[in-house]
Amino acid sequence: MERSEWPLWEIFIRSQHGLAHKHVGSLHAPDPEMAIKNARDVYTRRNEGVSIWAVRSADVTATAPGEKGPLFEPANSKIYRHPTFFPMPDEVKHI
Amino acid sequence: MTEDRRVFDYLLRLADSDLVLAQRLGEWVGHGPVLEEDIALTNVGLDLLGQARLWFAYAGEVEARFAEAGRSEDALAFLRDSGEFRNLLLVEQPNGNYADTMARQFYFDVWHQLLLVKLAHSRDPRIAEIAVKAEKEVVYHAERSADWIIRLGDGTDESHARIQAAIDDLWMYTGEMFDPDEIDTPLAEEGIGCDLRALEPAWREAVGSVLDEATLTLPGGTWMQRGGKKGVHTEHLGHMLATMQWLPRTYRGAEW
Amino acid sequence: MYAQMVDTGANKLRALEDMGPEERAFQERVDADVKIEPKDWMPEAYRKTLIRQISQHAHSEIVGMLPEGNWITRAPSLKRKAILMAKVQDEAGHGLYLYAAAETLGVSRDQLVADLHAGKAKYSSIFNYPTLTWADIGAIGWLVDGAAIMNQIPLCRCSFGPYSRAMIRVCKEESFHQRQGFDIMMTLCRGSAEQKAMAQDALNRWWWPSLMMFGPPDAVSNDELRQRFVDQTVPQADYLGITMPDPELKWNAERGHYDFGPIDWDELYNVVKGNGPCNRDRLQTRVKAWEEGAWVREAALAYAEKRAARAQKAA
Numbered sequence: 001m002e003r004s005e006w007p008l009w010e011i012f013i014r015s016q017h018g019l020a021h022k023h024v025g026s027l028h029a030p031d032p033e034m035a036i037k038n039a040r041d042v043y044t045r046r047n048e049g050v051s052i053w054a055v056r057s058a059d060v061t062a063t064a065p066g067e068k069g070p071l072f073e074p075a076n077s078k079i080y081r082h083p084t085f086f087p088m089p090d091e092v093k094h095i
Numbered sequence: 096m097t098e099d100r101r102v103f104d105y106l107l108r109l110a111d112s113d114l115v116l117a118q119r120l121g122e123w124v125g126h127g128p129v130l131e132e133d134i135a136l137t138n139v140g141l142d143l144l145g146q147a148r149l150w151f152a153y154a155g156e157v158e159a160r161f162a163e164a165g166r167s168e169d170a171l172a173f174l175r176d177s178g179e180f181r182n183l184l185l186v187e188q189p190n191g192n193y194a195d196t197m198a199r200q201f202y203f204d205v206w207h208q209l210l211l212v213k214l215a216h217s218r219d220p221r222i223a224e225i226a227v228k229a230e231k232e233v234v235y236h237a238e239r240s241a242d243w244i245i246r247l248g249d250g251t252d253e254s255h256a257r258i259q260a261a262i263d264d265l266w267m268y269t270g271e272m273f274d275p276d277e278i279d280t281p282l283a284e285e286g287i288g289c290d291l292r293a294l295e296p297a298w299r300e301a302v303g304s305v306l307d308e309a310t311l312t313l314p315g316g317t318w319m320q321r322g323g324k325k326g327v328h329t330e331h332l333g334h335m336l337a338t339m340q341w342l343p344r345t346y347r348g349a350e351w
Numbered sequence: 352m353y354a355q356m357v358d359t360g361a362n363k364l365r366a367l368e369d370m371g372p373e374e375r376a377f378q379e380r381v382d383a384d385v386k387i388e389p390k391d392w393m394p395e396a397y398r399k400t401l402i403r404q405i406s407q408h409a410h411s412e413i414v415g416m417l418p419e420g421n422w423i424t425r426a427p428s429l430k431r432k433a434i435l436m437a438k439v440q441d442e443a444g445h446g447l448y449l450y451a452a453a454e455t456l457g458v459s460r461d462q463l464v465a466d467l468h469a470g471k472a473k474y475s476s477i478f479n480y481p482t483l484t485w486a487d488i489g490a491i492g493w494l495v496d497g498a499a500i501m502n503q504i505p506l507c508r509c510s511f512g513p514y515s516r517a518m519i520r521v522c523k524e525e526s527f528h529q530r531q532g533f534d535i536m537m538t539l540c541r542g543s544a545e546q547k548a549m550a551q552d553a554l555n556r557w558w559w560p561s562l563m564m565f566g567p568p569d570a571v572s573n574d575e576l577r578q579r580f581v582d583q584t585v586p587q588a589d590y591l592g593i594t595m596p597d598p599e600l601k602w603n604a605e606r607g608h609y610d611f612g613p614i615d616w617d618e619l620y621n622v623v624k625g626n627g628p629c630n631r632d633r634l635q636t637r638v639k640a641w642e643e644g645a646w647v648r649e650a651a652l653a654y655a656e657k658r659a660a661r662a663q664k665a666a
Contacts, residue, residue, distance in 0.1 A: 005460065031658065042444055121424055121432070129647070130450070144433050192643070247647070254653075338424050339425065342485060349546055
């Protein structure tokens with residue numbers, strides 16, 4: 001009788017352009033080493049990355065949809081965090 | 096035999112082992128034990144096929160130095176008969192079950208990497224250049240096949256039995272990898288090829304330590320099959336070539 | 352490679368005022384083009400439709416590896432062999448992305464695969480046709496991938512985030528698939544008389560099944576896409592110098608489209624029902640690979656458990 005399925009992993013890849021690791025998808029693997037190797041084979045077939053993170057999907061803590069309001073809406077009111085809050089005269093350059 | 100002829104034959108050995116193993120891995124596509132593995136094994140096959148093409152391309156150039164013209168990669172791959180193939184007997188062995196495929200891959204990968212590390216310093220700059228590129232790919236192949244040997248060996252009772260059987264069955268095809276002949280020896284002396292005998296201790300050590308970790312036993316048999324380099328193959332190669340070469344041989348001269 | 356008759360099931364069946372607050376919020380997000388994510392509330396029918404359609408799409412990719420994989424060992428040049436291996440491998444990847452998208456909805460890949468193997472889940476009928484000659488590999492890329500791309504591009508905008516993201520990746524990777532098929536056809540048609548005959552024969556066998564990929568004429572969009580496919584493909588066949596197996600095919604200047612003959616829907620329904628030339632082979636092949644791989648999957652899992660236990664003991 002077959003045991004359960006290989007666990008699911010979330011794969012994050014940092015591309016050559018120096019941006020932060022980005023979630024690219026998921027895959028199944030029996031253990032961390034194989035997760036990394038499978039990620040290399042599945043998600044970098046076209047030279048997409050230079051660094052891989054694999055995280056067990058079960059270990060990801062995520063925001064619940066219901067929290068959307070309390071978590072993110074306060075940031076909407078702090079518009080002074082955005083540079084466009086401060087209008088600059090046209091004559092002032094390079095700022 | 097002139098040096099060019101020797102180098103030509105030597106390049107065919109490298110190309111043919113890559114091609115024949117890639118062809119075997121191609122048989123797995125769509126039939127792997129799990130989707131992730133199907134993709135990974137195909138990557139190894141694609142790497143080997145790419146390497147075969149590089150060796151063939153150079154072989155054709157070298158051939159042009161002593162023959163009327165050098166043959167193309169496809170002429171070399173599809174229009175030679177089994178007696179002219181120079182691959183190791185190991186790589187033509189059938190896929191069998193996944194343990195058979197992994198044991199074959201593991202024996203070959205460890206040797207392949209050791210060989211390419213040496214060839215990366217070949218006095219022939221083209222050989223060195225191809226070896227450097229190929230070695231980067233093969234490091235990964237060797238890691239992956241070792242991973243699987245360990246997981247199958249130290250997995251379940253069933254997987255342990257299967258992988259030990261595969262390791263034992265294929266053992267007699269490993270001796271050929273370290274057995275220099277009248278082509279290997281002069282090329283090694285000239286710094287073009289490499290000393291095959293010198294690869295054996297490192298190979299045994301690498302294979303032994305992985306088998307240890309996998310709770311498997313290194314086979315002790317000393318009788319080794321040989322003949323691949325001379326074109327004396329097992330029965331399996333003929334069948335493989337019949338499949339692989341059938342189309343270009345049926346429609347001679349056609350472009351595809 | 353391909354999705355047949357997929358819609359997201361997010362059709363408005365009721366007016367907003369008849370909906371409960373959750374459903375209303377859901378519908379407003381869909382209408383505003385905000386993606387629905389796995390943990391968001393969604394109507395049960397939407398979830399079910401997604402699971403069925405995404406998994407059907409994933410199964411099609413995996414079963415679709417078989418007819419083309421059939422020619423990897425016989426590809427007539429090393430270059431073609433490499434391209435074909437890469438293409439079939441891409442299809443495995445696409446199946447994987449799609450299964451993962453379905454898994455975000457709380458169903459396991461094992462369960463989806465079990466449904467396929469039990470004959471409970473469908474996959475695209477096109478893969479129940481055999482690949483008999485090398486030209487079939489060209490025809491599949493040119494026609495089947497061509498039709499698939501038309502069907503798939505709208506799915507990149509699908510309302511369910513994971514499906515949409517998977518499809519964006521699939522479409523991006525697939526851009527070379529159709530071209531490599533046409534390239535094979537071009538080479539054959541410029542080759543010997545025998546090769547050209549091979550190309551014509553493949554077109555004869557794949558043309559009608561490709562048109563069936565757009566689904567039965569019960570939805571206007573199916574017929575529109577089908578017409579667009581015919582209009583773009585006929586000039587390509589003309590360029591190749593081969594002919595569609597349809598005596599009724601002709602340009603209709605008034606409509607600005609090609610008219611084409613009736614499709615044999617009886618054939619499609621029979622292939623869907625399991626009576627296609629390869630239905631049994633395809634499924635048996637998948638079941639065999641899965642069953643023969645069971646001990647390998649189990650071994651890796653057993654090793655991971657042993658290792659975790661050893662690490663715990665050492666700690």
